[in-house]
Amino acid sequence: MRFDLVDLQLFIAVADSRSITGGADRAHLALASASERIKGLEAAFGVTLLKRGRRGVELTAAGESLLDHARLVMHNVEAMRGDLARFASGVRASVHLLANTVGLAEHLPKALAAFLRDNSDINVDVEERESIDIAAAIASGAAELGFAAEHALPDNVERFVFGEDRLVLVTARRGAFATRRQIDFQEVAGHDFVGLTQATALQLHIAKYAARLGLRLHVRARLRDFDAICQMVASGVGIAVVPEAAARRCRRAMPIATVRIRDQWANRKLVICARSFRTLPRPAKLLVDHLRQAAVSLRPGNGR
Template structure:
């Protein structure tokens, strides 16, 4: 039984995406070549690794085991390269980082720009996920690091503080909230909403909170950025839940009111998580150090403090 690193990376790409076609594309292989490699792995092990479904593929129990060990092998090789490069005077590698919507939109851009500029040989693969899915993918070793809200179940992970993030309700001036400065999410659910796309981690989080209240959000339009959401709310289309830092950019010079959400889940700590920080590759360790340093993202932090006043 002999697998090369291309086989292992391909198999992980296929299981992560649920598609041989998508896995082949990520591996820069032709579909026929990727299919032949997968069949070769199954023939060598004499056991099916993938279950072919109409909606895609999913790994068999044997496939889950192969994916687990493939991930360990590739992570160990990545750590080896990182340590050798570090000894040679340079640090190279790739870090897979998963994050929720708020961190990707308002906190990570400046922090990651600083990190990438100071570590030109390290690449960061950044993907948006809801916090609860980030936790499960970290436990499955499908990513190096994750940034989640503290409401996620992280008991099995190690974590470090990243940023404080407060969610607020933005409403048009002259709306039915009168002189209220605070509001419960349940009260807001009687209004039409402006939201992000259904694939947004924040939107999935809000839909879950509404479901727990036995209600559904009536979303009239979905947009791709918090800035566009705030402009649509200002025009009177509906209300929206956004991070305080995003609301603060619009509230001063627009007909937009910002109400504090009284729900406990709306005032949250964002955390950097890993299965074990001492088992990370050196590039991942350097990224954690950069993200935990307050100076790496001064702009969003100042905005967040002013938004909570």
């Protein structure tokens, strides 16, 4: 069985573009050369990898399996190059971490700050995504490490619980729901809201479940952070849905009240996830170990 990394890169490019011509362009190969390489892969494995048609190509079941393995191989090769380049040039290593809105705003900053202080040769690039997108990126091998709501993850993604993320309703201390302890989200229909900007993952999550209930939220203001949202709520502009940790913090300085949302979608476990923690490059493993220790320290009875 003879094939090389160029063959795997080409196959990934063909699969992503659903076209041998498009894959050849992405891989910077002549069409004839790309076509021969694909045929060589099929001959090497003894299976048909692509279904060829007028509108391009589709992966066979064997092709889907090869794509999965090819992405993992190329990911490990890039990780190897990155680790060794760090030793050769002295350039800092970098870890790419996908995180949902709540993780980015409330849970990660303190833990990441401690990690960066202790690891001066490692940078961390955090990108905000919705949990379902993080799950897809991790499962496909397009990303190595994520911070997401557990309910969005498929079974084949490894994870450990970092903390809990309960979403609560926030209202002015003398607002319509201020005396309530719990509420069904359906009951907020018709009330003015203060929300996050539409591009944030959490706002997409809230809007999706509101739509499932047949609710159209009347959002009077959209802001970038939870403190600003709670200030608007305290001034009587509207109600809001924010993480309990943020609401509790803001409640100490603002005249707001919090109400527990009974709906299941409002209760989420936040997890650190990866396709395989064992196969992560060394910088990412160091970050995972640090976050695992941080998660333990945040649990009740461990100093918080």
